[in-house]
Amino acid sequence: MAVTLPPLQLVDQAGQPVSDVVARIEQSQTSTAARDQDAAVMDQVNLSFSPKVIAISTGTRVQFPNSDETRHHVYSFSPAKTFELQLFRGNEAPPVEFDKAGLVVIGCNIHDAMVGYIYVSDGQVYGVTDAAGGLTLPTFTAPESAELVLWHPDLEETLSLPLAGLDENGDLLRIELPMIQRQTKPEPAASGLRNRLQRYKTDDD
Secondary structure (H helix, E strand, C coil): CEECCCCEEEECCCCCECCCCEEEECCCEECCCCCCCCEEECEEECCEEECCEEEEECCEEEECCECCCCCEEEEEEECCEEEEEEEECECCCCCEEECCCEEEEEEECCCCCCEEEEEEECCCCEEECCCCCEECCCCEECCCCCEEEEECCCECCCEEEEHHHCCCCCCCEEEECCECCCCCCCCCHHHHHHHHHHHHHHCCC
C-alpha cells in the first residue's frame, strides 16, 4: 500500500527549526519513478562546503567545484568512501563516485575548519531538511516494520522512529530532536575537524 507522510518539520528542544537533517525511510520503495540522480554537487564557497550536508543514492557521482579564490585539498577517510582531491581550483577536480552506503565526512587538508557530510543511501526515499527544518518525502511503499531514520551531525546518535508510531493524520509532522548542546567556546579549528573525522571513522553507519 502506498504511504504518504505529511510534510516533516524538524525542531530542537527549544522549538527552533533544524536544517541539514537527513531523513530516510528504511525498507521502502518509491511508488513513482526512480530518482534521476546521476550526479550531485558539493561546492566550496567562503571556505565552507556548500551545501554542508547532501544525501545521495549509492552509485551517484559528486562534483566538488571550488568557487573560492584559494585552492582546496578535499579528502575523506570514512569507511564508506576514502578519497583525495589534491590542490585544485574551479572545476579542475574529477567527480567522485560513492558506491557504498554510509556516512562520508569531508574535510580540506588546507583549511581545517571546513567540514561537510555526504549521506549515501541504498534506498530511494530520503531527503535533507531546508533552513526552516522542512522536508517533504515522496510517496512510498514499505512494510509495517519500516522506520523513519533521522541523522544530523549534532545528534549524539542516529534516531529511528517506527512508522507505525507516527501521527500521519495532521497537515504537518513535527518531530523534536535531542540535539547536542555545543559549548559556545570555540575549539581549535584543527583539533575540531580531526576529532569529528576520527569519530565517524570508527562509528557505525
